[in-house]
Structures are given as structure tokens and as C-alpha cells.
Amino acid sequence: MSSLPRRVLHPLVLLASSLLSAFHTWPLLANLKGHVAGGREDVLMNMWHLWWMRQAVTGLKNPFFAPMLHWPLGAELYWHTLSPAKTLWGVVLLPFMRVETAYNLVLFGTFVVTGYTAWLLLDYLLRRGGFEPNLAAVAALAGACVFNFSRYHHSHAIAHLNLSALEGIPLYLYFFLRWLDEGKRKWLVGVALAALYTLLCDYYYLLYIALFSFLWVVAERWRRGPLLSPDTLKDEGTRRAGVAALVAGLACVPPVVPLLLHAFPAPLAIHHGDSDYFTDLYAFFIPDTLSGWSESLPAWMQEFTTGVVRGKMSGNAEEAGTYLGWLTLLLAAFALWRGVPNGRRWAGLGLGFAVLSMGTVLNINLTDKLSPAVLLVAATLVVGWAPAWRGRTWHRDVVALLAVCSLLSLRTPLTAFEQPLLVQIPMPYVVFKHVVPLFSRGGMPVRFELLTTLALSVLVAFAAAHLGRTMSARGAAAGLGVALAVALVPNMEYLGKPMPMPQLPRLPPIFDEIRYAPMPAAVFTDNVLGQWEQIYHQKPVSFARLSRLPVREAEMLEQRIFRALEGWNGLAGEVTPEEREEMQRFLKDNHFRWYVSHIYHPMRHRFVTEVLGGELAYQDNYVSVYRFP
Template sequence: MSPLMRRVLHPLVLLTFFALSAFHTWPLVSQLNGYVMGGREDVYMNMWHLWWMRQALWVQPQNPFFAPFLHWPLGAELYWHTLAPAKTLWGVVLLPFMSVETAYNVVLFGSFVLTGYTSWLLFRYLLERAGHGPWLAAAAALAGACVFNFSRYHLTHATAHLNLSALEGLPLYLLCFFRWLDEGKRKWLVGLALCAVYVLLCDYYYLVYIALFSLLWVVAERWKRGPLLSVDTWRDPLVRRAAVAGITAGLACVPPLVPLLLHAFPAPLQIHHGDSDYFTDLYAFFIPDTRSAWMTELPAKAREFSLNVMRMKMSTNAEETGTFLGWVTPLLAVFALWRGVPEGRRWLGLGLGFAVLSMGTVLNIGLEDRVSPVVLLIVTFLVVALVPAWRERVWRRDVLLLLGLAVYLALSEPLTAFNVPLKVQIPMPYVVFKHVVPLFSRGGMPVRFILLTVLSLSVLVAFAAAHAGAWASRRDARLGVAVALAVALIPNVEYRGLEMVVPSIPRLPPVFDEIRDAPMPAAVLTDNVQGQWEQMFHGKPVSYARVSRLPVRESAMVNSRLIRAAEGMRNAFGTVTPEEREEMRRYLKEHHFKWYVTHYFHPVRHQFITDELGGEMVHQDGYVTVYRFP
């Protein structure tokens, strides 16, 4: 490939992923201004992040990880929070030229374009390293990049989670990691460290993901060469390079990690989800989620399963259901393994291992966490049948026959105990993993490990496209490239979703002009994250803060009766004693709360605000109700 063609190739790939990203996120690119992707509460929080980063770093320079005008008068700590500085720093650059919702849409859309490009760089390198020609590698890498970039995981999280949508750093880190191990050049070590910092500044857990992946990769590579626990291990050049990579990346990540560690004790409270709330059902790997375009064409039972996953297992968090791996796409991975992939067993093992971790603490099959023990027999049968090291064992055939007979008998007649079918909970590796790996016992989300399964799947699909293209290249090299590009259509069809929800931004009524123009000191009591978002327009302190983890120092204020009532907690509206009434009114006056803004009108809450707090309703419409305090 000539230098000129190489220069043209990269802009062409970027343009391709721009077009594909526009297709998968439609109608986002046609509604950048006045509308916002997703419209969930996290989206309002993320828009506030963009605005806050500009305020903290440019308008009024201060610590961006402490917001004095949230959780007023205490202030809100944003250390253990999904602030995603690598993405929200763009607010400093973009907000002078566009509205905050446009800036958010641009940053989110840019993550898709960049993720496609960086994953393409990784897969092209792996293919060229395996001996495929430059043009075929470039075309086949596109297929793998489409799997990773347009996976259901990425598309569903894009509706709410800016931090989790920022995937571009992961493949770029792995590119530098592999090239450092292969070549030992200093530039790849520097790139690896910078990518680790970037990943950390997108999402804390993604740093744990790449660290875990790197460790497992090096351990597997060392096992190929000899025992892990031996003197030769530390003499192995690969192990030495991996150790240097780990130390360098760790040192690079020290500055952003130190504030996290300093604010880790006492442990922040997990107010939104615990350590194992969301997990993957076995069926959910192969049944599309409710936002998939295939949802309307599924059989009734499959549609019902998908709907029940969201209702029963994920509550209202539809973005956590994006675990669909496809139907043809996994078959492409099987084809690649059959044709041969360098370290193919390792990619397969990592993909399956992380899929198992994504299933949480106990096995779920068809939304049932109590299953027949025959599942254990089937798993044992598959392990004995598929583990390569056991293929030459003399006992293998006899054991397989015995296990096969046991499985047949267990399936033909249910296993029973006390004359009823026996159902048991089967513990999964994550139940131990979360207590061994740091941080996961403080709010880890097992379902999100599916991302690393998708990464392994995308590598195998890239090799499947390369093998298909190599076969076609026997007739014509151009035909081989065309076949490899055609393979890329498969994940784009399988992972396509319904049109993205892009609701309009609320139009604020004139009463917000009054709040904005009021002289300080003045503050706003409010009930949810939209009240936090409105701070961008009126600039006054607010009582609310949408934080991922609640610092202990803020919990007393959040749990006070006044704040619970403002946020609509039902247990706050009982009988109020004269002493409590006086205390709440004094609190409002001392901290200059002049207004109460609620986005959900209810007669009980209205009576509490007017009778107990002395508020006077000054505005009400379909979006907001506003009270003024004396």
C-alpha cells in the first residue's frame, strides 16, 4: 500500500464510521440543537457536567470535583461520580459556540466515530501481524470494528451513560499494549500510559477492565512457555515488558487516582444500585433487547422474555439489557476459529469467561434463578468434550459416554427430591470475583462485563472476514476486499436498533427569568436532576445533586425531612410537629431558599409545601410547578 493510499485510507475510515454512526443513532444528526439523545435523568446530569466543567475550569476556576452550588448549602463531592472528565472537558471548548444539548450530542456522537476508528486500528494491526495483506486487513478490520462499535451494549448505553459510551480508549490502549509487547518501542509504552489515563478519565471501571484483560493475557501467554510460578518467569522478556507496562500505566494514573483514594474512606453510599443488581440471563445473549429493531419481528414468547428482562431484572434501566450478541455474528466467530486465529483459544476463553462473569452471582436461565442440576451435567460434558488438553486422554471417551448417558437420563425424566422436581441455585464465579478484585464489592455491575465478551467476539469476526476475503482473493484481490467488506454488513444488520429517542429540551417558563435575575443570596429547593440542569439557566444554588455515590458527609442532609419532602419521598409527609415546622422554616430562611421547583405535582406535596413550609404557588404548567417562600 502506497504512502498516498495510506493517507487517504484513514480519512475514508473516519468518514465511513461517521456515516454508520449516523445510521445507528438516527435521528440524532438531524436534531442536534433543541433536542437531546436519550432524555433520561442521566442525560440531564451529563449536560450539567459539560456546563460545570466550563464553569470550574474557565469561568470561575476552582476544583471541578467539588460543586459548592449543589446539595446547598453543603456542596456536593464529585470524586466517586461519573463525571467522565475526558468527555465533559469538551464543554470548555464547545459551549461558547453552541447550546449545551448540542455540545452533549456532538460529544456522544463523536464517541461512536472515534470508537469505530480506534477499534479498526487495533484489528488491522492484529490482522497484518497474522500475515494478511494491507488492503484485506483494512477491509476485514472494518467488520470487527462494526461489531465492537455498534454492539447492543454500546447502542443501549448511549441513551443514558456518556461515560460508558466512551469506548474509544479501550482498543487504542490494547493497540499500544500489543505493540509494546511485540516491539518494545518506547513510543508504544508512552501511548499505553496515556491511553490508560484517558480510559480512567472516561470511566473508573474501564481502567479495571483493561488492567484485568492485560493481566489475563500475559498470564495465558506465559503459560504457553512454561510454569507461571518458576524462576524462568521473571527472566521471560514478555513478563518483563508487561511489568514495565503495568508500572508505567500505574504511575501515569496516580494523579487522578489519589483523590479517589483519599475520598474512599468512609466508603461512599451506594444510593442507586448495589454490587450485583444487574446481570445477564443466558437467553439474553441471543434474544434482542426491547430497543432492538428485531424486537417487532420476534416470536411472541421471545418478545415477552425481552420485556420481562427489563421489567423484572433491570427495573427501568433498559440500557443494561444490551447483551444481545447476534445470531450470525457468533457463527462468524466459530468460522474464524475453525479456519485459524492466532491466540484464537485465548480470545475464545476470554470472551466466554467474561460472559460468565456478566451473569452475576447465580445462574439465570429464562428469568429463573433456580434451575435443574442437569445444567451442571451439561456443563461438565462440554468441558470434557472441548478442553484440548484432554483430547488424547485414554479415559476421555468413556467419561464422555458416561456423562452423555447421565445427561440423557436427566433430561428424559426430571431430577427430583421428595417427589418434586429438584431446583437449585447455581453460584457463578462473580460471587467470589467481586470480593477479590478491588472496587467491585462497592458497586460493581457484572452485566457490563459483556463489553469484554464483545471485544473478543469482534476480534474473531475480523479474522472471519479476513478468511472469507482470502478465499475470494484466489480469483481476484478486489473480490476478496469486497467479500471482507460484505461481512461487515452482518453486525450492522443484527445490531441495528429502533430509531433513537431524541426528545426536545423543555422550554423554561418566564418564572425562571425571575429566579435568574434575583440578587444573591438566593437558592432553589428542587426535587430531581432537572432542577440541577435548570441551574445552568438561573445560576442559583440548588438543594439537589445527582451523584453516583453519596459521600457520608452529605447523607444527613439528604435524609433530612425537608429534603425528603422536597424530593417527594412518601415517608416525609406524616404529621408535622410545631417544632419540626419551625425548624424547617428556619432552615429555609437561614440558607436563603427563595423558591421550590418541582417537576411532579401532587396534592399531598402541594399541601406540605404551602401549609408546613409557607410556600406560595407562583407558576404551574405541564412541565413545572414553582413556589415562592417568604
């Protein structure tokens, strides 16, 4: 069978990616207007990002400083998930459609483009591995489905536009590996542009690809000799990797410099600490609560997945999307058995990042206090599997001894002072976060599972190619059909529930009064809904939903009026006449004419009316609006 021309193949892959993305995100395309994918508070913030990027670009303003948030001070958006590579689409789309429609389309586009860039990488690896072009193209589609429709991607799509933008990672690796293999200048240009694009999607993803590249090059150097050797600097692969790092670094200088200039004093990680979310060992093998299979699980599995979200993930279901599958993992094992170029490297990187994703201590079945028997089991597996030790005279005896000790320790609990001995088992991330820059300032270990999924996608692509090659003895069409059938495995195992598409609130007529009021006029508000409402009324607001809070803004938010109207801390206690006068003067001097509250409480109502002198102008189940004199 003759190979399809590349100019035909690429549109076909984009079409297939579009159709599969429509299936996995349904009913997104059927609810583009008046509804928004996910509906979480981060989604409301991301819609504001699209609107703000249009305001900044068309008004020739700095997009990383929003004077109309945290009024009257303004909000810095440097250490914030602004994701310019995605939100710049607001400049193009918003003149022609509503902001929620634009957001839904941009989110949908992350699935379409991720499928295509993952296919580019995998198709290249398969053709480099000696597979026939048509078979490589079809098998690469199977692997691309693993990465694109992973539970990680599905889960973050309901909340995090920046983390849903996965397309830059395989695109960068495609250019990086081609540059290492061929040394052509066009691939080096691709490395630089892909690194910059990845950075503009999410800052941490740049660190991910840098770490992946470094480990890849180290492994490649070890294959030819020791790393600490004079020959390392003479090695062509090492030199090319150094050039790639230099060029990618230079390309990323413009957006990185402002980050560094605003890194001190360190912004406050108000939403996530340095190691909040981690993967439980069971979570690799049990579908999460957002999975289409979650309601079909046995009761104990459903209880586990619910416990992960409520207990370990603090209600953030998107962080629990670490399920790797069962048949998908078997396909990866099959590929390693049949042979994958650099297969041990891909498997090692995948396992390594899975271990990092487990956070600072090992968790099994929602427990971080474990029997030391776990260490014995791990030692048995490592010694038994380690290729370097196979064939040694002592290998079989040591493995047998370790296996017996493991079985006995599992059968009879290990004790100390007549009590079961339970310990916390530290994991590599506890050291990693202090060695690798920036991860101690809010790195999320659980998200390293994404790179495990990337390695898994490579192995599955080779599994599909091997199965297709075996069946091609019966005809080329049969081989392609089998390779395509492999794609059904991840598409079914990673199937999610229908994309939640809640309807956006309909703003009451009081917002027309705010919109058409002459400037200067500002709105005090209490949460991210008030920030989203700014898209309509376009008046300065007191609130800003920020990933990390600059210290200068934190000082303003500590004022009692902010603590009372945004939260509850400032409501209790006596208000002196001096405090009352000071707060009323603050409202008047900064032109706050309305207070929009989305959580009604009698104490807050009394505070606004009796202390601040506001009057209730409108109230319904959605909002309470007060006017200030």
C-alpha cells in the same frame, strides 16, 4: 494491488466510521438543537456535567466539588460518573452552541472515535497475522463494527455518556500489544496516555483493561512455561508487561489519589448495589427491547426481553443490551476453525468475561432456580471440548456416558423427596467481586459482556480476512469486496431502533425571575430536572444526581425538609411548632427563595404552603413553582 498509503487510509476509516455512526444513531444529527439523545435522567445530569466543567475550568475551580449542588453543603463528585474526558468538551463547545447540541455531538463522537480505535487494534492484529495490508484494513472494519455498534454500545448511548466512551479500551490494547511485541518507547508512552484517558472516561473501564492485560500476560507466560517459576521474572514479555503496568499506574496517579482520599467512609451506592444487574443466558442470543428486531421476534421472545428489563434489570433497558447475534457468532466459530493467532486465548477470554457477566448465580429464561441437569450438560460440553483430554483412551467413553446422563436428566426431571430438585448454581462472579478491588462497591457484572464483544470483534475481523483471502484468487477486488460484505452482518444484527430524541422542556417565564434575581438566592427542587434547570438560571439548588452519595451529604439529606421536598417520607405525621420554625429558619438562613417541584401532590402542596409558608407562584403540566417569603 498496491497498498493504500496510511495517510490516506486513516481519513477513509474515520469517514466510514462517521457515516456508519450517523446511520446507527439516526436521527441524532437531524435533531441536534432542542432535543437530546436518550432523554433519561442520566442524560440531563450529563448535560449539567458539560456546563459545570466549563464553569470549573474557566473559573479555576475544583471540578470535583460543586458548591452549587446540595446547597448549602455542596456536592462531591469524586466517586461519580463525571467522565472528564468527555465533559471537558463543554469548555470548547459551549461558547458556540446550546448545551444539548454539545452533548449530542460528544455522544456521536464516541461512536466515530470508537470505530476508529477498534479498527487500529484489529488492523494491527491482522497485519501481524500475515494478511495483506489492504485486506487487513477492510477486514478490520468488519471487526470494528462488532465492537462499535454492539448492542452494549447502542443501549448505553441512551443514558450513559461515560459507558458510551468505549474508545479508550481498544486504543490501550493497541499500544499495549505493540509494546509487548516491539518494546519501542513510543508504544509505552501510548500505553500510559491511553490508560489515563480510559480512566477519565469511566473508572471501571480502567479496571477492565487492567484485568484483560493481566490475563493476557498470564496466558502468554503459560504458553512458555509455568507461572510460578524463577524464569517468569527473566521472561522478556513479563518484564515488559510489568513496565507497562508501572508506567500506566504512574500516569493514573493524579486522578486516583483524590478517589482514594475520598474512599473512606465509603460513599453510599444509592442507585446500584454490588450485583444488581446480570445477564440471563438467553439474553446473549435474543435481541433486547431496544433492538430494531425486537418487534419482529416471536411472542415468547418478546415476552422474555420485556421480562428481562422489567424484572431483572429493574426497568433499566440499557443494561439488557447483551445480544451477541447468531451469524456474528458463526463468523467467530469460522475464524477459530480457519486459524487465529492466539485464537484460543481470545475465545477463552471472551467466554470467561461472558461467564462473569452472568452475575452471582446462573439465570436461564429469567429463572435462577434450575435443575442440576444443567451441570451435567455443562460437564459434557467441557469434557467433550477440552483439547488436553482429546485422544485419551477414556475420553470418548466418558463423553458418551455424560451425554446419556444429560439426556435422561433433561427428559425426566431430577427429584428429591418426590419433588423436582431445583438449585441455584453459583457463578464465578460471586467470588470475583470479593477478590478484585472495588467490584464489591458497585461493580456491574452484566457490563463485562463488553469485553466478550471485544474478543468477538477480533474473531470476526479474522473471519472477514480469511474469506477475503479465499476470494482473492478471483482477484484482489473480489477479496476486498467479500471482506467488506462481512461488515454487513454485525451492522444488521446489532441494528437498533431509531435513537430516541425527546424534545427538551421549554422553561416558563417564572425561570426568568429566578435567573435575574440578585444573589444571594437559591432554589429548592425535587429531582434531576431541577439540576438541569440550573444551567439556565445559574442559582444554587438543593438537589444533586450522584452515582454514589458521600456520607456527609447523606446526613444533610436525612433532614425532614429534604425528605419531604425531594421525596415523600417527611410529609406524613404532625409537624410541631418547633419543627416548623426550624425548617423556615433553614430556608431563610440559606436564602432559599423558591421551591421548584416537578411532581405535584396535594399533600406536598399543603406542606409547602401551610408548614413552610410558601405561595404558589406558577403551575403548569411541567412544573409547580413556589415562592418563600
